[in-house]
Amino acid sequence: MKSLKFILPLVVFVVLVGFLAAGLKLDPREVPSPLIGKPAPGFALTRLDDAGKTIRREDMLGKVWMLNVWASWCAACRDEHPHLVAFARTKVMPVVGLNYKDTRPDGLGWLARFGDPYDASLFDQDGRVGIDFGVYGVPETFIIDKQGVIRFKQIGPVTPAIIETRIMPLLKELNG
Amino acid sequence: MARWIALLLLATCLVAGAKEAEPAAADPALEASMLRVAAELRCLVCQNQTIADSHSGLAEDLRREVREQLKRGASDEQVIQYMTDRYGDFVRYRPAFKATTAVLWIGPGVLLLVGIGVLAIVLRRRTRMAPELFEPDEDEANDGAAPGPTRGATP
Numbered sequence: 156m157k158s159l160k161f162i163l164p165l166v167v168f169v170v171l172v173g174f175l176a177a178g179l180k181l182d183p184r185e186v187p188s189p190l191i192g193k194p195a196p197g198f199a200l201t202r203l204d205d206a207g208k209t210i211r212r213e214d215m216l217g218k219v220w221m222l223n224v225w226a227s228w229c230a231a232c233r234d235e236h237p238h239l240v241a242f243a244r245t246k247v248m249p250v251v252g253l254n255y256k257d258t259r260p261d262g263l264g265w266l267a268r269f270g271d272p273y274d275a276s277l278f279d280q281d282g283r284v285g286i287d288f289g290v291y292g293v294p295e296t297f298i299i300d301k302q303g304v305i306r307f308k309q310i311g312p313v314t315p316a317i318i319e320t321r322i323m324p325l326l327k328e329l330n331g
Numbered sequence: 332m333a334r335w336i337a338l339l340l341l342a343t344c345l346v347a348g349a350k351e352a353e354p355a356a357a358d359p360a361l362e363a364s365m366l367r368v369a370a371e372l373r374c375l376v377c378q379n380q381t382i383a384d385s386h387s388g389l390a391e392d393l394r395r396e397v398r399e400q401l402k403r404g405a406s407d408e409q410v411i412q413y414m415t416d417r418y419g420d421f422v423r424y425r426p427a428f429k430a431t432t433a434v435l436w437i438g439p440g441v442l443l444l445v446g447i448g449v450l451a452i453v454l455r456r457r458t459r460m461a462p463e464l465f466e467p468d469e470d471e472a473n474d475g476a477a478p479g480p481t482r483g484a485t486p
Binding site: 183184186187188189190256281282283285286287288289291292 | 375376378388392393396415416418419420
């Protein structure tokens with residue numbers, strides 16, 4: 156009886172600390188996407204650099220590719236950008252941009268200034284394709300497999316660590 | 332100087348307010364149902380606001396989406412399902428009851444029951460304790476009217 160009186164609060168305390176420690180590591184801004192493991196939503200958007208050329212979801216089937224949501228007004232995209240440029244240089248997978256709620260001159264000017272890692276950028280002026288992809292915080296990055304299924308989503312900037320630990324292993328698995 | 336700063340601030344407020352004002356709704360009934368649905372949905376950019384309350388760009392887009400879908404004849408449930416498909420259960424202020432949300436719904440009730448249970452056990456145990464184990468009530472101890480246990484009684 157006496158020992159229970161001592162142990163019980165200790166157990167409660169340890170459990171509480173466990174919850175709080177786990178809570179510290181969680182980022183409330185990172186909401187798990189329900190789209191992972193589901194087919195990527197259909198889209199048909201014109202290229203940022205060519206309003207006459209349309210890219211559709213079907214055009215990307217058959218390869219593992221990266222969709223990176225960016226905008227010239229997005230400050231975090233600027234931090235992410237050098238890593239993307241470096242990643243695109245390795246040419247391990249096509250990198251497609253989704254220029255989200257931007258204007259063509261702003262978007263193109265931004266790419267001219269900071270470098271263009273994208274095989275193509277889709278121009279999503281009113282953000283509708285963004286909504287279909289569940290985008291709520293730019294930058295966001297999706298990895299989409301050969302069958303057009305979303306396999307990974309990064310909310311916030313892609314870092315070299317994420318490329319190394321998440322994206323490259325996934326790519327190996329999807330190509331293997 | 333301070334007055335000028337105040338004026339400047341006031342002016343910026345006016346400009347900002349003017350920018351955020353939305354076009355008056357063409358259809359008040361549609362606007363009302365849009366706001367009803369929007370009040371059920373969490374804005375993911377500013378997570379403790381509904382998309383009805385939020386001024387963020389995303390919330391504006393989502394309100395537009397809700398409005399257009401309702402206009403096309405979608406039901407409230409269909410619109411909410413559309414949002415849940417894209418943003419997950421987290422966008423709903425009242426998530427559907429299922430395996431992954433069960434703890435959310437039942438948890439507080441279970442905790443309350445546990446609390447009541449512990450309280451009941453403690454109280455019952457106390458009623459069975461010998462009266463000597465308790466401190467005497469002050470007034471009882473002082474006037475000595477009650478024949479309760481007296482410790483250190485005043486002369």
